[in-house]
Amino acid sequence: MYFGSVRFFKNLILLTVLVLIAVPTAFAFSFYFDLQEQKELIASLQEQLAEKEKLAEVFTKHEEDLPYQDLYPDFYAPQGYHASESKNGVIYLTFDDGPSANTDRILDVLKQEEVKATFFVTGRTSNADLERMKRIVAEGHTIGMHSYSHNYTKIYSSVEAFLDDMYPIFVQIKETTGETPVIFRFPGGSINAYNGDIYQEIIAEMIRRGFVPWDWNISAQDATAKKVTSAQITANVTGKAAKVNRGVVLMHDSAAKTATAGAIKNIIKELKTMGFTLDKITPELKPIMFPYKD
Numbered sequence: 001m002y003f004g005s006v007r008f009f010k011n012l013i014l015l016t017v018l019v020l021i022a023v024p025t026a027f028a029f030s031f032y033f034d035l036q037e038q039k040e041l042i043a044s045l046q047e048q049l050a051e052k053e054k055l056a057e058v059f060t061k062h063e064e065d066l067p068y069q070d071l072y073p074d075f076y077a078p079q080g081y082h083a084s085e086s087k088n089g090v091i092y093l094t095f096d097d098g099p100s101a102n103t104d105r106i107l108d109v110l111k112q113e114e115v116k117a118t119f120f121v122t123g124r125t126s127n128a129d130l131e132r133m134k135r136i137v138a139e140g141h142t143i144g145m146h147s148y149s150h151n152y153t154k155i156y157s158s159v160e161a162f163l164d165d166m167y168p169i170f171v172q173i174k175e176t177t178g179e180t181p182v183i184f185r186f187p188g189g190s191i192n193a194y195n196g197d198i199y200q201e202i203i204a205e206m207i208r209r210g211f212v213p214w215d216w217n218i219s220a221q222d223a224t225a226k227k228v229t230s231a232q233i234t235a236n237v238t239g240k241a242a243k244v245n246r247g248v249v250l251m252h253d254s255a256a257k258t259a260t261a262g263a264i265k266n267i268i269k270e271l272k273t274m275g276f277t278l279d280k281i282t283p284e285l286k287p288i289m290f291p292y293k294d
Helices: 006-061 102-114 128-138 161-179 199-208 230-241 258-273
Strands: 090-096 118-121 142-145 247-253 277-278
Touching: 102 128, 102 258, 118 128, 128 142, 142 161, 161 199, 199 247, 199 277, 230 247, 230 258, 247 258, 258 277
Parallel strands: 090 118, 090 247, 090 277, 118 142
Antiparallel strands: none
């Protein structure tokens, strides 16, 4: 008989030894993987904490007596910063560097298609361009600040220089249209080759004054040195829009951007076909921004 035999007891002893080895080993591996998960979790939390501390440092710095906080005491939004609403399925068409004659062409199409958009304007002196600013507001679109000079080297030489250049366009929009601008866009975007050392300070100071910065996550690529056609601009926009739930399209309406003006009708029609709602940016919306660099 096998049960009760010497072979039976040998196998039983062998099995017992194997169990005594396997169970602690399993616990050891389990502990090791639990420990690894805990380490990864701790690392993730530390990374989040470091980012929060970085932001807190920027804003704490602004609680100190910084000279540029005293510049332009009337350069404030009508209300405090409260941009927190987010809507999926919406595309915001935005235009930089105008106004120009192309702005009129774009406004004509927007009116025909019953779409509202957003225009980030730069400083102007001609009566025709000032009338275009008025038209943007009169037809129900949003007008935002994009600096007065659009001179990167000048604007990004310091926080003070940024305020020096943004304040005049704030005043011009307000006096020309009767609208106090609340949103703004950095020339070149909030993080660019010119403002690496000060972009966080500028963002913090503008937010402290109640203004809302906006970048983009869809580019029409109409500002490149290479000439692009209206069809290419349309494809650039719709191709990237297919990958987002909520989009801000960067386009330009300066005097040279005739191809962009020619693309607007098709862009609107195709985005609507894709199921998107098209709307203008308003101050309460949570902005789409580039991620901070390490």
